[in-house]
Amino acid sequence: RKEVEQDPGPFNVPEGATVAFNCTYSNSASQSFFWYRQDCRKEPKLLMSVYSSGNEDGRFTAQLNRASQYISLLIRDSKLSDSATYLCVVNTNAGKSTFGDGTTLTVKP
Amino acid sequence: DVKVTQSSRYLVKRTGEKVFLECVQDMDHENMFWYRQDPGLGLRLIYFSYDVKMKEKGDIPEGYSVSREKKERFSLILESASTNQTSMYLCASSLTGGGQETQYFGPGTRLLVL
Numbered sequence: 001r002k003e004v005e006q007d008p009g010p011f012n013v014p015e016g017a018t019v020a021f022n023c024t025y026s027n028s029a030s031q032s033f034f035w036y037r038q039d040c041r042k043e044p045k046l047l048m049s050v051y052s053s054g055n056e057d058g059r060f061t062a063q064l065n066r067a068s069q070y071i072s073l074l075i076r077d078s079k080l081s082d083s084a085t086y087l088c089v090v091n092t093n094a095g096k097s098t099f100g101d102g103t104t105l106t107v108k109p
Numbered sequence: 110d111v112k113v114t115q116s117s118r119y120l121v122k123r124t125g126e127k128v129f130l131e132c133v134q135d136m137d138h139e140n141m142f143w144y145r146q147d148p149g150l151g152l153r154l155i156y157f158s159y160d161v162k163m164k165e166k167g168d169i170p171e172g173y174s175v176s177r178e179k180k181e182r183f184s185l186i187l188e189s190a191s192t193n194q195t196s197m198y199l200c201a202s203s204l205t206g207g208g209q210e211t212q213y214f215g216p217g218t219r220l221l222v223l
Contacts, residue, residue: 034211043199043214044152087152089212096167097142097212101151 003027006088006100014108017078021103023088024070033064035073036087038102044087047073078107112136113215115200121221128187130218132200140203141183142212143167143175145196152199158183159205190222 006023013019025033033050048055050062050071061074075082088100116131132141142157144167154167156175164175172194176184183202187194198218203210 043217044212045214046211049211091210096154096157098154099144099152101149 001026002101003098004088004090004100006086007103009103009105011103011105012108013078013105015078015080017107018074018076019078019105020075021073021086021088021105022070023072023100024068025088025090025098026069027090027092027098028069030069030090030092032091033062033071034089034091035060035062035071036089036099038085038087040084044099047086075105078105080107080109083107113200113202113213115198115215115218117218118216119219119221121223122187122190123223124191126190126222128190128220130185130187130198130200130220132183132185132202132215133181134183134202134213135181136202136204136213137180138202138213139180139205140210141177142201142203143173143183143185144199144201145169146199146217147196155185190220192222194220195222196220 004025035047036044037047038044050064054063059076063072083106085102085104087102113134143155144152146152153169158164158177174186200215201212203212
């Protein structure tokens with residue numbers, strides 16, 4: 001079993017839709033959590049950190065459930081420019097990051 | 110703005126050649142990382158470094174070595190390239206902060222080993 005597992009995708013949604021991605025992690029000692037975005041043939045870039053209390057950045061909401069060891073990303077009012085691969089990332093206290101394989105989102109007109 | 114640069118965007122090498130991939134960051138970050146990314150396998154950590162002259166093996170170090178002689182520079186070395194090392198190689202850097210660090214990635218090097 002992988003340390004970090006994501007929804008397999010791909011997700012194909014129309015513009016304006018709401019879409020949610022889940023990610024589960026197996027290491028209960030994990031300390032911090034992130035969502036990265038990776039455009040086709042580009043490097044990953046931080047989308048948002050995920051805090052225990054949940055956090056929102058515009059149309060994006062991230063939540064963490066430590067008891068069940070999963071994090072989620074909700075995208076409201078999807079835009080064409082949201083099309084990308086979304087990577088779930090989990091850090092241990094030693095600073096080592098484990099990446100999920102990513103979930104591909106395609107937003108269509 | 111953090112900038113991480115990699116020496117080449119595309120590289121073609123032959124089996125058995127020695128390959129050097131260089132990464133430079135300009136934000137005085139302590140931590141530097143080398144990953145490879147393959148379809149269906151995601152990003153896998155090859156080596157990382159917490160400080161100058163320090164290195165730690167990641168999940169897939171076999172066939173690779175690294176060098177960090179200066180804080181801003183982290184090199185990945187393929188001693189004898191093989192076809193199964195054809196991949197996208199990504200370098201990243203981060204500050205040290207108890208696990209909350211954001212990683213900043215370079216643009217990647219697409220390596221083809223023939």
